[in-house]
Amino acid sequence: MNMNKHDVQHKQAFDEPLWWGLFSAGGVCFAVLLPAVILFIAVLLPLGLLPTEALSYERASSLLFSVPGFLFVGAVVCLPLFHTAHRLRHGLFDISVGNDTLNKKLMYGGAALLSVLALGLVVAGFLS
């Protein structure tokens, strides 16, 4: 990964610790939270295996559009998005697709945009 380390010693990577930190935090959330989230929301709910009222429109709204809902979205959507962006960026480098300077902006930029959108949806629901 650091093949060009000696060529560019003057060019410090001030931002990399941030990306690796978000990658780690997102990785923990992906590993610990996402299995249960996917199981309940994307498998049991559509299969009708949850009690009818468990995620009715009213209950789902009151659960999501709240302060805990905001934190839930941060941990289940935003942090894993930065984890994803980091893996995709390095994966693209591994298979020599695109150039890293651009990929980096696209991936982290995309993660940031979707994160703002997700948190914005919670705030919009909270205020409405």
Place this chain on the structure above:
Amino acid sequence: MDKSSSQRLPPLKRTWWLKHRFFKLYMLREATVLPLVFFTLCLLAGMVALLQGADSWQGWIAFMGSPIVLLLNLVALAASLFHAATFFVLFPRVMPIRIAGHSLPDQAIVAGQWAGVVVVALLFFWLLGRGA
């Protein structure tokens, strides 16, 4: 830091990772984020639907139940568990835990993290498994 290919090393072929099991597993682990992207987009769509009203919300649940979407989300579930299996073993290497001068065995740290997965699932069961 920009990662540009070095002048000193010959460039790798795109298929370099297909040559060894270890690298195939590495790429599989990297690829666990692809079904996660799918699930995340589904979830965002669900949040929009919830904001729109009761009919949209029911429509979204029906969409989540269509065979292709369900299948892809089952892949996402499997991917999240595979990611967990690879991620949990890293923890004791990155951050060994010492309690009262004794280092905690790696297996204990890994088991503790799996216990976390189970606790979160139980929390969801408590929240959603019993109706309103």
